[in-house]
Amino acid sequence: MRGQREKAVQTSADAVEINNTDKKRNGLRRPEAGDQATLDGLEVRLVTLEETGRFNELVAKHLNLKSSVLVGERMRYVAT
Secondary structure, three states: OHHHHHHHHHHHHHHHHHHHHHHHHHOOOOOOHHHHHHHHOOOEEEOOHHHHHHHHHHHHHHOOOOOOOOOOOOOOEEEO
16 A cells, blocks of 8 residues: 555656646646636636627727627637
């Protein structure tokens, strides 16, 4: 039993080292256990017709786009 526990601890430490190495290399990191808790609290849904105007205002204000006008078929989503 002790050998298995030591192996699990070492494997976990290796995973952390890999995550740190990847982050240093490309600026990205692998998800960690606590990241799922953040995602569990989010709800992604379609923007309602009544919210479309406000959605467009926020897109135009906060995103580096010339316009919030979408071309063709489109779906707008919001995460809350």
